[in-house]
Amino acid sequence: MEKCTYCIQRIETAHIEADKANRRIRDGEVLTACQAACPTQAIRFGDIADVHSSVAQAKSSPRAYVMLGELNTRPRTSYLARLRNPNPALADEST
Amino acid sequence: MSAVLGDAASPALLARGQTHATVTAAISAISLHRRFGRYWLAGFAIALALCLLLVFGTGWLLHRGVGIWGINMPVAWAFAICNYVWWIGIGMGGTFISGALYLARKDWRSSINRYAEAMTVFAVAVSGIFPILHLGRPWFFYWLFPYPDVMNVWPQWRSSLEWDFFAIVAYLTVSILYWYVGMIPDLATLRDRAPTLGVARFYGLLALGWRGEARQWRRFETLSLLLAGLAVPLVFSVHSMVALDFSEALVPGWHSTVFPPFFVAGALFSGFAMVLVLGIPMRRMLGLRDYITDVHLANLAKVLLAAGLVVAYGYCTEIFSAFYSMDRFELAVTLRRMTGAYAWTFWGTILCNVLSIQLLWSARVRRNHAALFVIALLVLIGMWLERFMLIVTSLYQDFVPSSWGMYYPTFWDIAFLAGSLGLFLLMFLLFVRLLPVVSIFELRKLVHKGEVKST
Numbered sequence: 441m442e443k444c445t446y447c448i449q450r451i452e453t454a455h456i457e458a459d460k461a462n463r464r465i466r467d468g469e470v471l472t473a474c475q476a477a478c479p480t481q482a483i484r485f486g487d488i489a490d491v492h493s494s495v496a497q498a499k500s501s502p503r504a505y506v507m508l509g510e511l512n513t514r515p516r517t518s519y520l521a522r523l524r525n526p527n528p529a530l531a532d533e534s535t
Numbered sequence: 536m537s538a539v540l541g542d543a544a545s546p547a548l549l550a551r552g553q554t555h556a557t558v559t560a561a562i563s564a565i566s567l568h569r570r571f572g573r574y575w576l577a578g579f580a581i582a583l584a585l586c587l588l589l590v591f592g593t594g595w596l597l598h599r600g601v602g603i604w605g606i607n608m609p610v611a612w613a614f615a616i617c618n619y620v621w622w623i624g625i626g627m628g629g630t631f632i633s634g635a636l637y638l639a640r641k642d643w644r645s646s647i648n649r650y651a652e653a654m655t656v657f658a659v660a661v662s663g664i665f666p667i668l669h670l671g672r673p674w675f676f677y678w679l680f681p682y683p684d685v686m687n688v689w690p691q692w693r694s695s696l697e698w699d700f701f702a703i704v705a706y707l708t709v710s711i712l713y714w715y716v717g718m719i720p721d722l723a724t725l726r727d728r729a730p731t732l733g734v735a736r737f738y739g740l741l742a743l744g745w746r747g748e749a750r751q752w753r754r755f756e757t758l759s760l761l762l763a764g765l766a767v768p769l770v771f772s773v774h775s776m777v778a779l780d781f782s783e784a785l786v787p788g789w790h791s792t793v794f795p796p797f798f799v800a801g802a803l804f805s806g807f808a809m810v811l812v813l814g815i816p817m818r819r820m821l822g823l824r825d826y827i828t829d830v831h832l833a834n835l836a837k838v839l840l841a842a843g844l845v846v847a848y849g850y851c852t853e854i855f856s857a858f859y860s861m862d863r864f865e866l867a868v869t870l871r872r873m874t875g876a877y878a879w880t881f882w883g884t885i886l887c888n889v890l891s892i893q894l895l896w897s898a899r900v901r902r903n904h905a906a907l908f909v910i911a912l913l914v915l916i917g918m919w920l921e922r923f924m925l926i927v928t929s930l931y932q933d934f935v936p937s938s939w940g941m942y943y944p945t946f947w948d949i950a951f952l953a954g955s956l957g958l959f960l961l962m963f964l965l966f967v968r969l970l971p972v973v974s975i976f977e978l979r980k981l982v983h984k985g986e987v988k989s990t
């Protein structure tokens with residue numbers, strides 16, 4: 441399998457635990473392998489249907505964008521745009 | 536065959552002087568007494584060689600995977616899918632002649648429907664090979680069936696690919712049934728005229744105990760009518776499903792509602808072209824000029840022209856709607872088709888499918904069999920190019936420039952195309968050799984009607 445599975449095995453482990461306790465999976469309960477390994481914590485994973493989850497919060501940021509979202513494919517992965525300063529006059533303040 | 540040839544001056548569906556006896560004797564002699572000479576053997580040898588190539592290629596494919604073809608991202612559909620769509624389109628000709636013209640009670644179908652139906656069955660059978668081999672793991676193709684398995688895997692009913700599978704299976708089944716049922720009275724004729732017991736047994740088994748009683752004939756007529764009524768809508772469903780495989784995707788150049796009717800017209804177009812390409816040499820080599828007359832060929836040519844015009848209209852609609860939508864991706868694909876790396880396939884398609892058939896407006900061309908043959912052959916080539924153009928030019932440059940890429944066919948791509956032609960030819964040559972190529976009982980009906988002089 442070359443495609444990202446969103447670490448289905450980790451989701452399922454959490455899913456089973458949550459089912460046993462008859463509750464939803466808590467935010468942060470599933471940590472994907474890439475998320476766990478990323479030193480700068482650039483990757484977040486969670487339930488986008490839950491508005492309070494950290495991933496839903498990040499997704500609601502104006503910086504969030506998706507790949508080919510305009511085709512209504514509803515992609516699962518969103519990106520946060522990098523902050524850049526295009527104004528040279530403010531260059532000093534930003535550094 | 537002492538009959539007078541039906542020439543251009545006396546347009547007829549049957550040469551003059553034909554009686555029940557001459558018709559029966561002439562057609563059954565082809566299966567029972569005719570010695571098939573060098574041409575047949577040479578064709579058979581070539582077809583067999585190409586078939587072996589296909590068998591070997593299939594083995595290699597099962598061993599190595601679909602990577603032996605030139606497909607990769609972004610062009611993951613290419614020759615195999617072109618071949619599939621092309622062959623299944625060719626199948627439409629036979630069903631249309633035998634089904635739709637039967638329902639419309641057109642007499643001119645009588646002497647061409649049998650081989651056209653055989654063509655349908657063989658073409659659909661050949662086409663079915665490709666989607667299965669194109670699956671990454673073809674040996675799991677039966678997962679397409681909704682059977683109750685222990686894995687609880689269920690087909691994805693929202694995918695048109697799944698429905699396509701059902702459409703093909705239904706179409707193939709009905710085509711075979713229709714073809715076979717229509718042949719039963721003729722098989723009984725062959726049984727009764729067989730020179731040896733072995734031959735009589737062979738046709739006798741196939742004839743299913745047909746005795747030609749009035750009761751049997753009544754059932755036969757009812758069944759033929761029912762099957763024709765089933766086959767005609769199936770033709771439309773199967774080609775619409777093929778089209779939906781494409782238009783269901785979001786790819787610009789595919790995502791279009793005009794595709795289903797457009798594919799139906801294209802299928803009719805290539806089907807009639809194949810009927811001409813097979814019929815013209817066949818009537819010559821088997822001496823069927825008395826039965827497949829100039830009128831038949833001219834009528835086929837007219838339908839070819841009409842279908843071709845609808846296809847041309849489809850091309851115009853595609854281009855118009857791209858500009859009308861002003862969708863930049865649609866526009867880009869449309870312009871790239873005309874000017875991009877594969878522009879030659881677009882212009883080749885236009886040349887073969889739109890320009891060449893304009894000659895058919897002339898009655899002189901419609902009577903010239905060599906010209907008809909060449910035009911029909913061009914149409915077949917053009918329809919294949921059209922499929923290639925539609926599939927590859929939409930895929931090779933999609934929304935994301937970073938994923939653009941070219942497609943180049945490999946040896947195996949071409950081998951599978953050639954092999955499929957070989958398999959088709961092999962089946963058709965066996966059909967010509969063994970089964971009644973023209974419907975004897977329908978010709979007898981024609982003789983009976985005395986409608987020797989009509990169009």
Ligand code: SF4
Pocket residue numbers: 443444445446447472473474475
């Ligand atoms: S580690 Fe990350 S990229 Fe890999 S499968 Fe898991 S979620 Fe996908």
